[in-house]
Amino acid sequence: MAGTSGVRLVNTFDLFRSMYPAPMLLQKPDSMPGRPALSRRDFISGSALLTLAAATHGCSTLETSGPREPIIDIHQHVGYHERTNTALLAHQRAMGIKKTILLPAGRPVNSSSTNNGASNGLEAKCLGNQECYEFAKAHPKEFTFGANEVPDIPETVQEIEKYLKLGAVVIAEQKFRVECDSPQMQRLYELAAEYRVPILMHWQFKRYNYGFDRFHKMLEKYPKTVFIGHAQTWWANIDSSYQDDAANLYPKGKVTPGGLTDRYLRDYPNIYGDLSAGSGLNSLKRDEEHGAAFLHRHQDKLIYGSDCADPAGTLDTCQGAQTIAEIRRLVPESKVLRKLFYDNAMRVFRL
Ligand SMILES: [Zn+2]
Ligand SMILES: [Zn+2]
Numbered sequence: 001m002a003g004t005s006g007v008r009l010v011n012t013f014d015l016f017r018s019m020y021p022a023p024m025l026l027q028k029p030d031s032m033p034g035r036p037a038l039s040r041r042d043f044i045s046g047s048a049l050l051t052l053a054a055a056t057h058g059c060s061t062l063e064t065s066g067p068r069e070p071i072i073d074i075h076q077h078v079g080y081h082e083r084t085n086t087a088l089l090a091h092q093r094a095m096g097i098k099k100t101i102l103l104p105a106g107r108p109v110n111s112s113s114t115n116n117g118a119s120n121g122l123e124a125k126c127l128g129n130q131e132c133y134e135f136a137k138a139h140p141k142e143f144t145f146g147a148n149e150v151p152d153i154p155e156t157v158q159e160i161e162k163y164l165k166l167g168a169v170v171i172a173e174q175k176f177r178v179e180c181d182s183p184q185m186q187r188l189y190e191l192a193a194e195y196r197v198p199i200l201m202h203w204q205f206k207r208y209n210y211g212f213d214r215f216h217k218m219l220e221k222y223p224k225t226v227f228i229g230h231a232q233t234w235w236a237n238i239d240s241s242y243q244d245d246a247a248n249l250y251p252k253g254k255v256t257p258g259g260l261t262d263r264y265l266r267d268y269p270n271i272y273g274d275l276s277a278g279s280g281l282n283s284l285k286r287d288e289e290h291g292a293a294f295l296h297r298h299q300d301k302l303i304y305g306s307d308c309a310d311p312a313g314t315l316d317t318c319q320g321a322q323t324i325a326e327i328r329r330l331v332p333e334s335k336v337l338r339k340l341f342y343d344n345a346m347r348v349f350r351l
Helices: 012-017 040-057 059-064 085-094 129-138 156-165 183-194 216-221 232-236 260-267 277-285 288-297 319-330 334-348
Strands: 072-076 099-102 143-145 171-174 199-202 227-230 271-274
Touching: 072 085, 072 334, 099 129, 129 143, 129 156, 156 183, 171 183, 183 199, 183 216, 216 260, 232 277, 260 271, 260 288, 277 288, 277 319, 288 319, 288 334, 319 334
Parallel strands: 072 099, 099 143, 171 199, 199 227, 227 271
Antiparallel strands: none
């Protein structure tokens, strides 16, 4: 869920940047060394074109549309806060997504691992395996699906395997109140390796997936399992000065590099980061200098996802669209953008 709002108005430089190949714009155009300066007239005609485009398509979608890097969204849900299927389809198209991975909830269960039922539907009214599977089958070019289940019930493995055999590309979203090294979770790590799919985990201190500080033991024990980290505790721990704190899940201000997440990404080839949700966006916006360095440092390990529940898919209200714009703002090189938006997802999910 979006924990930051931070609506950013599209400014002239961003509009201008969207007109030209990214490598030309490492600096603002009027200070470009070693290239013929773009004239004021080029700039104005570019702006005029964009004004026209804005009038035709609606200004708020400008930054996320156009013939640029294709985008895969690795983190969406069916029925998310009761969003209709029609709205989901329109939302992903408005964001300019080429392919979306739908992550199911587990079945409704009243147990400690679901916080006595409060976390059913991923605590966001998300629907389950069959709904994601059917939606993806109805739109096979644009959507694919994951497989999921509450990890500590008798049916877990059988239910997840059923959808893996139908073609699920990930085990997710694992968002349950369990120890990250419990026998039940370890069985899922084995299953992921067996089917050569990643497993995506929602890390939230004292709520979901306990034991982030000892997770390296799992990364070492299961080298053939591909893990993907997501959510508040994952992103708060990019900062080495952060102490896990359930009351401070969206920390602000300067980041000191070398936090646990930074080190996991650096030291273990089998863990990746999902840039989705308010926590992913906050991690970039809170210190943009660090955000840009972090995206470059881990350009082969970070993957775009939206995880937003709005119906619009446009910059004014959509955190997924804002994250796309923020990544474009911090990463001028189209080669790196392509990895973050497309190549890494293609490789990790074997799409
Ligand atoms: Zn989610
Ligand atoms: Zn959205």
